[in-house]
Amino acid sequence: MNTEAMAADSGWQSPRLLRRARVHAALGDPARLAIVDLLCLGDAAPGELGRRLGLPSNLVAHHVKVLQSAGLLRRTRSEGDRRRSYLRLVPEALDQLAPTPLPAVRRVVFVCTHNSARSQLAAALWRRSGPTPAASAGTTPATRVHPRAVAVADRHGLELDPRQTAHVGDVVTADDLVIAVCDNAHEELTGPSAPDLHWSVPDPVRSDTDAAFDAAYADIAGRIDRLAPAVTPGGHHV
Structure with a gap:
């Protein structure tokens, strides 16, 4: 970006x-x-x-x-x-x-530490309502998506593949809009994978309750509603 x-x-x-x-x-x-x-x-x-x-x-x-x-x-x-x-x-x-529109965006990539909750929910939400394609990744990806993240996605009509996690290095490209949805990813990532935007969403896994995951979902959904109108599609990502 x-x-x-x-x-x-x-x-x-x-x-x-x-x-x-x-x-x-x-x-x-x-x-x-x-x-x-x-x-x-x-x-x-x-x-x-x-x-x-x-x-x-x-x-x-x-x-x-x-x-x-x-x-x-x-x-x-x-x-x-x-x-x-x-x-x-x-x-x-x-x-x-309205805030200044962003330069043309081909794809949005949401990043957190384990790619097991926040980034997965963000990408699923963006795919449903955002103007461009979306992906997600983690700095230290887990082997699976957290079951509570899958459950909150189900409650809101989103689809998450519980086996699909990925590493930042395998996903992010130079023309992506990279959004860190956790503090650790924002502070750790540098170089080509450095986030363009940072959303300080509390980690729901720390509490590991339905309420915490619902709160993370609501936080991310509100941020996506505010960001989407500022994003101008820049063609198809290849």
Whole structure:
């Protein structure tokens, strides 16, 4: 994975990040956020916004000016009464709130220590809903997938092969997006296999309870839901 490109796109002075900061700053006032909420549903004249929100006209004018400067609002002239204007939301401006998309990804590889629980669940979840292929591996792979990981996968309609574990060196390639789902793998791996992202998911095997495995599943599922929209497919992995 091109970690240099990732760093350049997400640097704190990158143009996209600065634009996002302006949008966040504009929405940092409750009144301005309320205006945007109303305009998500329909257009409105400044006076109509003031009446609906209980704001004086001078304050509405100030908030509208800030939102326009951030690129969130557009003003149009009424086709009926030309003295009247309407404000409309610029929907694509809200897209600025999303994190910077990752460079094109061919495959996601989830890595943990034994490739027996967290990485297996992550890969299975990604295969069900992610935009690219997925694999999993371990730094010291076990001989089998943990039975509780198989059980939690079954409960959520995922398929895990209890005999299929693999070593990082046999799986990871240079164009993979590598995600360490445990602290040990994140801290141990260097060179071509070094993780691009780190998810500090507690090891459920330490507790070895259904509750611990359910918690790990929920943690990973939530992280995948947040990551998947930021991943742009980069073709088929070979």
